Amino acid sequence: DTEVTQTPKHLVMGMTNKKSLKCEQHMGHRAMYWYKQKAKKPPELMFVYSYEKLSINESVPSRFSPECPNSSLLNLHLHALQPEDSALYLCASGTSELFFGEGSRLTVL
Amino acid sequence: GENVEQHPSTLSVQEGDSAVIKCTYSDSASNYFPWYKQELGKRPQLIIDIRSNVGEKKDQRIAVTLNKTAKHFSLHITETQPEDSAVYFCAVSTGFQKLVFGTGTRLLVSP
Numbered sequence: 412d413t414e415v416t417q418t419p420k421h422l423v424m425g426m427t428n429k430k431s432l433k434c435e436q437h438m439g440h441r442a443m444y445w446y447k448q449k450a451k452k453p454p455e456l457m458f459v460y461s462y463e464k465l466s467i468n469e470s471v472p473s474r475f476s477p478e479c480p481n482s483s484l485l486n487l488h489l490h491a492l493q494p495e496d497s498a499l500y501l502c503a504s505g506t507s508e509l510f511f512g513e514g515s516r517l518t519v520l
Numbered sequence: 521g522e523n524v525e526q527h528p529s530t531l532s533v534q535e536g537d538s539a540v541i542k543c544t545y546s547d548s549a550s551n552y553f554p555w556y557k558q559e560l561g562k563r564p565q566l567i568i569d570i571r572s573n574v575g576e577k578k579d580q581r582i583a584v585t586l587n588k589t590a591k592h593f594s595l596h597i598t599e600t601q602p603e604d605s606a607v608y609f610c611a612v613s614t615g616f617q618k619l620v621f622g623t624g625t626r627l628l629v630s631p
Contacts, residue, residue, distance in 0.1 A: 442617055453609050453621035467618060507552055511563040
């Protein structure tokens with residue numbers, strides 16, 4: 412299984428809502444990532460988890476809260492987001508070669 | 521931090537022509553250079569990569585060349601086909617799990 416699965420595929424939320432994005436991989440990778448991609452832009456790194464511990468936080472606002480419950484799962488908890496946070500959120504796993512999920516397209520109203 | 525520049529931003533070619541995309545980077549400690557292809561509405565997928573101890577790597581119609589002294593690397597696609605149309609991103613890593621992407625090149629291959 413070389414898939415990274417993300418849910419939901421689409422999410423619309425208000426600025427006062429709390430929601431979560433989920434990511435799952437079964438390739439045995441010990442590093443998992445969250446990237447944010449705006450339209451016509453490259454993916455931008457947000458967080459890296461290595462062996463279930465947060466190893467990189469690219470100065471992401473605290474309204475984004477990552478969580479790694481186990482080596483196969485990665486969550487991104489969202490609270491009090493702004494309209495400018497609307498983007499495609501990509502999960503990835505791997506060490507050198509990264510395997511990306513299809514992404515969760517988030518719209519903040 | 522690492523800065524990756526990618527050119528051109530848009531590239532239009534006729535089917536069968538070659539396409540070349542170039543990237544430059546700033547951190548001399550960078551040692552891993554992958555290229556990702558992202559079709560419209562799809563996930564980025566690795567198409568080829570090269571490490572700093574290698575100057576060139578080829579996989580069928582795709583090749584990547586690396587010049588560490590000049591800090592630039594290039595993607596070469598020969599005999600382009602319409603299905604090669606996509607956005608291509610170069611990326612650079614120093615090996616600490618931090619992959620920095622270039623700005624992307626939109627390749628359009630016309631039949």
